[in-house]
Amino acid sequence: MDETVAEYIRRTVLKIPRDEIKMMLQKWGFLSEAQLQTLNFHQIKDNISQEVVQLCEENSADIKQAAALDIIYNHFYQNKRMWSVYQMKKSGEELEYFDIRDFKKKFKGRLRSALKNVTITFKEYEDNAIWIRVAWGTPYKKPNQYKPSYVVYHSQTPYVFISASVLKSNLPLLCQALIVASNYHDIREMELRSHSLNSLKDIVFKRYSQNFQTDTPEPLQGRNVEPENADIRIVQENRSEKERIHSLNEEVFGSGPQPKLEFAQYKLETMFKSDPKMDVLDKKEPFRCLVKFSSPHLLESLKSLAPAGMADAPLSPLLTCIPHKARNYFKIREKKGLHPESFVSP
Amino acid sequence: HLATSLPLPSERDHLRPRIDLVVFMIDIKSKYSLKNVETSLPHVDASFFLGKVCFLVTGVGRMNACSIEMNAVCKLGEAYCSPVLFCELELEGVRAATAQRLVRMLQICAGHIRGVSALSFVSLMRNSD
Numbered sequence: 340m341d342e343t344v345a346e347y348i349r350r351t352v353l354k355i356p357r358d359e360i361k362m363m364l365q366k367w368g369f370l371s372e373a374q375l376q377t378l379n380f381h382q383i384k385d386n387i388s389q390e391v392v393q394l395c396e397e398n399s400a401d402i403k404q405a406a407a408l409d410i411i412y413n414h415f416y417q418n419k420r421m422w423s424v425y426q427m428k429k430s431g432e433e434l435e436y437f438d439i440r441d442f443k444k445k446f447k448g449r450l451r452s453a454l455k456n457v458t459i460t461f462k463e464y465e466d467n468a469i470w471i472r473v474a475w476g477t478p479y480k481k482p483n484q485y486k487p488s489y490v491v492y493h494s495q496t497p498y499v500f501i502s503a504s505v506l507k508s509n510l511p512l513l514c515q516a517l518i519v520a521s522n523y524h525d526i527r528e529m530e531l532r533s534h535s536l537n538s539l540k541d542i543v544f545k546r547y548s549q550n551f552q553t554d555t556p557e558p559l560q561g562r563n564v565e566p567e568n569a570d571i572r573i574v575q576e577n578r579s580e581k582e583r584i585h586s587l588n589e590e591v592f593g594s595g596p597q598p599k600l601e602f603a604q605y606k607l608e609t610m611f612k613s614d615p616k617m618d619v620l621d622k623k624e625p626f627r628c629l630v631k632f633s634s635p636h637l638l639e640s641l642k643s644l645a646p647a648g649m650a651d652a653p654l655s656p657l658l659t660c661i662p663h664k665a666r667n668y669f670k671i672r673e674k675k676g677l678h679p680e681s682f683v684s685p
Numbered sequence: 686h687l688a689t690s691l692p693l694p695s696e697r698d699h700l701r702p703r704i705d706l707v708v709f710m711i712d713i714k715s716k717y718s719l720k721n722v723e724t725s726l727p728h729v730d731a732s733f734f735l736g737k738v739c740f741l742v743t744g745v746g747r748m749n750a751c752s753i754e755m756n757a758v759c760k761l762g763e764a765y766c767s768p769v770l771f772c773e774l775e776l777e778g779v780r781a782a783t784a785q786r787l788v789r790m791l792q793i794c795a796g797h798i799r800g801v802s803a804l805s806f807v808s809l810m811r812n813s814d
Contacts, residue, residue: 387744442762573686573687574686574687574700574721575686575687575688576686576688576689576693576694577687577689577690577694579694579696580689580694648689648717649715649717
């Protein structure tokens with residue numbers, strides 16, 4: 340077995356928390372159940388990984404199997420990576436039958452014709468997701484297995500989720516290979532990024548609970564806003580206001596859990612509006628400013644702002660439009676015309 | 686009765702009992718809470734400030750997250766002749782002790798303690814500061 344492959348497998352196993360190693364190796368399926376029985380999972384990880392490498396040696400593992408283990412690790416810990424969303428466009432309206440083998444062949448062919456040294460690995464999952472791992476080399480160097488890119492493609496949709504490696508120069512080539520393989524003619528990056536792959540899918544596939552306009556906008560009578568407030572000696576003076584905020588919030592955010600995003604970024608290219616008497620800026624040019632909201636769970640925190648009394652309801656549409664517009668990176672420019680209000684670029 | 690700001694909503698006027706003590710809560714982490722208290726104060730009838738108002742500053746266990754000027758709070762207490770209490774709601778012991786203090790004050794303000802009026806009590810508190 341190649342030394343580099345052995346080292347790569349050893350390092351991949353070391354990344355896995357000790358309690359999960361057995362489960363991952365089973366998912367991998369490269370080592371037999373009998374071989375797994377011989378492993379002692381209660382020793383230190385260094386030793387476990389050495390033993391795994393030895394077993395792989397017995398089975399003559401090559402880079403293909405090592406890459407498969409890496410995909411399994413990254414699929415399980417997908418939220419450690421940052422994912423961007425790309426949307427592909429078809430030229431016509433043809434509904435073509437998706438053939439996975441055709442897709443793989445075209446993808447590999449396109450990449451390999453441009454770059455000889457690449458490692459390409461595919462894995463299909465039950466939810467129609469095709470995971471692709473690409474390790475990049477150069478015409479003179481073997482692929483760097485430690486900085487691969489990952490692509491998740493749901494074949495029935497025009498969306499691709501990419502966790503690019505730090506070697507960003509390969510991104511155009513990757514995008515090209517994707518559209519060639521999937522019979523689309525164009526691909527563009529959406530302004531939507533997050534660590535939570537499932538939440539990104541929820542947003543673009545519209546799987547989160549959305550509010551729908553109903554005929555009766557008034558809240559139902561007698562609805563208990565705070566059921567956990569069991570102490571009847573406490574009287575809430577502002578109950579009707581609290582209920583108003585609650586129903587406004589429900590309208591905007593829906594009642595289900597929100598997709599998990601970590602930031603929203605607003606790049607302002609607007610004019611600085613100050614008291615004309617203060618005359619802060621000599622020249623009338625756009626005031627460049629970047630506003631970034633970060634949170635472990637941005638949309639849930641936005642949803643709880645008004646009920647917590649930290650913001651007025653309704654919240655600014657710039658914040659609440661995030662899931663509907665499927666973006667969390669915005670550019671705000673001056674609206675040209677009679678009313679100089681801010682304008683969100685498409 | 687809990688309210689987020691003053692004045693109180695008029696639709697509940699008929700459901701309200703006599704008010705014996707008004708406690709204004711200020712969260713040191715929120716500039717907004719101090720501002721809210723400052724704008725609510727003018728809505729209180731002057732007679733309340735004879736011992737039936739107090740300020741409760743919460744969150745003092747996390748002074749590193751302090752967003753308000755402590756000076757401003759103390760000046761507020763002086764300006765309105767009302768005591769300022771400090772507590773940390775996240776600590777159960779302090780929370781319980783503060784609640785007991787407030788209940789004691791409430792008993793005095795409601796006239797349940799013989800020989801001590803709200804006014805005499807508040808001047809006692811001010812002299813000891």
